Amino acid sequence: MxxxxxxxxxxxxxxxxxxxxxxxxxxxxxxxxxxxxxxxxxxxxxxxxxxxxxxxxxxxxxxxxxxxxxxxxxxxxxxxxxxxxxxxxxxxxxxxxxxxxxxxxxxxxxxxxxxxxxxxxxxxxxxxxxxxxxxxxxxxYKLMSREIIRDQGAMLLLGNMRAEERLAVFLLNLSQRMAARGFSSRQFVLRMTREEIGSYLGMKLETVSRTFSRFQQDGWIKVQGKQIEVLDLAAIKQLVSGCIGLQH
Amino acid sequence: MxxxxxxxxxxxxxxxxxxxxxxxxxxxxxxxxxxxxxxxxxxxxxxxxxxxxxxxxxxxxxxxxxxxxxxxxxxxxxxxxxxxxxxxxxxxxxxxxxxxxxxxxxxxxxxxxxxxxxxxxxxxxxxxxxxxxxxxxxxxYKLMSREIIRDQGAMLLLGNMRAEERLAVFLLNLSQRMAARGFSSRQFVLRMTREEIGSYLGMKLETVSRTFSRFQQDGWIKVQGKQIEVLDLAAIKQLVSGCIGLQH
DNA sequence: ATTGGTGCTTGATGAAGGTCAATACGATTA
DNA sequence: TAATCGTATTGACCTTCATCAAGCACCAAT
The missing domain is CATH 2.60.120.10 (Jelly Rolls)
Structure with a gap:
């Protein structure tokens, strides 16, 4: 050819x-x-x-x-x-x-x-x-090194934090990465399923769903399926303050 | 000077x-x-x-x-x-x-x-x-890359596995690393406290202690403080079969 | 030998989250 | 439009592990 x-x-x-x-x-x-x-x-x-x-x-x-x-x-x-x-x-x-x-x-x-x-x-x-x-x-070297740090942050997350803290860190991290790319940090679409989020964060999909619902009841976010709107960033940050997160 | x-x-x-x-x-x-x-x-x-x-x-x-x-x-x-x-x-x-x-x-x-x-x-x-x-x-590059893989193994451990599986993986891993250095893989001394093991594995020191005791009751190991003797390697391996471990 | 400190073990109890199940939603295809 | 499949939500119940508490073993310092 x-x-x-x-x-x-x-x-x-x-x-x-x-x-x-x-x-x-x-x-x-x-x-x-x-x-x-x-x-x-x-x-x-x-x-x-x-x-x-x-x-x-x-x-x-x-x-x-x-x-x-x-x-x-x-x-x-x-x-x-x-x-x-x-x-x-x-x-x-x-x-x-x-x-x-x-x-x-x-x-x-x-x-x-x-x-x-x-x-x-x-x-x-x-x-x-x-x-x-x-x-x-x-x-x-730097990129690989950062990957190591990131994974260690994830270890801390998985080893020490409760379900709501994990999900808060996850949302915050996603929001920041969106912002770094010029997208809205307040409104975005989750590309992954609840099960995939759960797997990443070491919890079951039902727990992810329940925790999202609780955040919504508290007025912190609005969830509609995969569409997420962050309403009270300060509250979410408050929850994860003192935690080492999933930097990216 | x-x-x-x-x-x-x-x-x-x-x-x-x-x-x-x-x-x-x-x-x-x-x-x-x-x-x-x-x-x-x-x-x-x-x-x-x-x-x-x-x-x-x-x-x-x-x-x-x-x-x-x-x-x-x-x-x-x-x-x-x-x-x-x-x-x-x-x-x-x-x-x-x-x-x-x-x-x-x-x-x-x-x-x-x-x-x-x-x-x-x-x-x-x-x-x-x-x-x-x-x-x-x-x-x-290789060393950093392996560190990344190791950390991802730890994530799987922390996210997916139960306390006894975690501790079994931990013991197995330690045993293999001892062997690779020419020491006995059946008998060794833990240099770290139960609390440090627990922190690493995402569980409390009491759970580490209890799980060690259970392993001992089952005849898998002999524990005397920090002195560990592995009695039934096969049983431990059986427990973690199908798990991705903490390679080192 | 006595004291204190640190680390380990074990028991009783409770909370967080896993499991199972029913239902609803939403996108794709017939 | 209906049908279907994957995904999400929510409730009821149960398991695992954390928490609190007591007591023990071991070592170091007085």
Whole structure:
């Protein structure tokens, strides 16, 4: 199919890192202009992933990192007996696959919760580039390091906090991440089910639902299915004050 | 005190990475002999840390990674309201401080649970060396990546498993790590208190104690204070079968 | 030997959240 | 429009673990 080479796929025409609006949230953070152009070459832009599809699966050979460009992912770990644990939710500008360096296999499965686009960062090219660009290498360290801190925050959450505290931290965290991307921090749509929230927070879907209802009765939020409106941010912050959260 | 320079401190005479028995568990894994000698130069060997002392504290400026040479550490995160969460236990050959790259500050506090020795790996020297030695750089990625996986395992543990499963995973994990270091996997001493175990596993010290007692009644282990003897490994493994554990 | 401190064990009780079940909602398809 | 499937809500009940409390074991210091 050599004829296909003459048809330039539409996504090849799209913006690259050096002109991407997510620069400040994503991998290129802190790079000089010329370094960013080098990075452009190492990246496959705008792979589409449709809702419900897996971008990679636990055990897959590790070939690339992926940055979310648009859309929303969950990552899950499945234990032998089928129990599923959601280990994170990922939105624009966030990197997935950092847990795969260790074993050369992906350590979790990434599923698109809506139609998404990702940038693919082939591992070998990235590694070579990182050795040439110290700032990039350092930033990769930083990103992995932050992932560790984030997970430790989640451990504290799961180990020490009650259901309502967990859900409050979750809402606050989501709200802040929306704000960082220029969306409303007061009104947003949950892309995940109650069960997925529950799995992430270590509680059952019924408890998630009940806790949402209680927050609503208290006038803190308005819930309509997946539509969330934050009414009393201060009250929610009050509840989680003194807790180490799920920073992102 | 220039005269002091003529007194060679005793620890300077001790073994370096290239002749360290922990090579295979520690940072030098996978390096060529000559690369290891370069690493020797970048490392301050055998810093002593006494029981109860902090090697570094949450918020301290990040200057070095530390490898445990002998002894046993805990790392803890303290929330604003004083709640303390143990995030890990660390023994010979394990690296601490990987969570500090992200913010240039340590993200947890490391406390020696017995008299210890550590190797200090100054950050800048290590970073420069990593840029020269691709294998070292890759290994640092791997170590951080494994830390992420480990933390995700802990999340699954805390989110999904019951008290006895958690403690079984904990014992199994400890037993395996002892074995990997040439110690008995059947008999060992817990260096941490019941409260610290409980904090790590997300349960109260009373529950830890009760669960140990139950394991003992079932003939799975023998507990005498901090002395543990594993009597029925198969039964313990059976309990955690199908769980994703705390790999180390 | 006595005292105090810290950590461990064990019992009694209660609260938080899990489980089971019935019902309702909402989006997609027939 | 109806039918269906996945998702969400809510209630009733039960299990697990936290809490409170008492007593014990061990070590260190006086």
């Amino acid at each position: 050599s004829a296909a080479r003459e048809i330039i796929p539409i996504h090849a025409l799209k913006a690259v890192c050096s002109s991407c609006s997510l620069q400040e949230l994503c991998l290129p953070l802190g790079l000089a202009q010329e370094e960013m152009i080098q990075l452009d070459d190492a990246i496959n832009q705008r792979m589409p992933v449709r809702r419900g599809e897996a971008l990679f699966r636990l055990g897959d050979a590790f070939r690339s990192l992926y940055a979310v460009r648009t859309g929303f992912f969950k990552t899950v770990v499945v234990s032998e007996d089928g129990r599923e644990q959601v280990t994170g939710f990922h939105m624009a500008g966030e990197l997935m696959g950092l847990d795969a360096f260790g074993t050369d296999q992906h350590g979790c499965t990434a599923i698109a919760l809506e139609d998404c686009e990702v940038c693919e960062l082939p591992y070998h090219r990235l590694e070579n580039l990182a050795l040439e660009i110290p700032a990039l290498n350092r930033h990769l | 220039s005269a002091a320079r003529e007194i060679i401190p005793i620890h300077a005479l001790k073994a370096v990475c290239s002749s360290c028995s922990l090579q295979e568990l520690c940072l030098p894994l996978g390096l060529a002999q000559e690369e290891m000698i370069q690493l020797d130069d970048a490392i301050n060997q055998r810093m002593p840390v006494r029981r109860g002392e902090a090697l570094f504290r949450l918020g301290d400026a990040f200057r070095s990674l530390y490898a445990v040479r002998t002894g046993f550490f805990k790392t803890v995160v303290v929330s604003e309201d004083g709640r303390e969460q143990v995030t890990g236990f660390h023994m010979a050959g394990e690296l601490m401080g990987l969570d500090a790259f992200g913010t240039d500050q340590h993200g947890c506090t490391a406390i020696a649970l017995e008299d210890c020795e550590v190797c200090e790996l100054p950050y800048h020297r290590l970073e420069n060396l990593a840029l020269e030695i691709p294998a070292l750089n890759r290994h640092l």
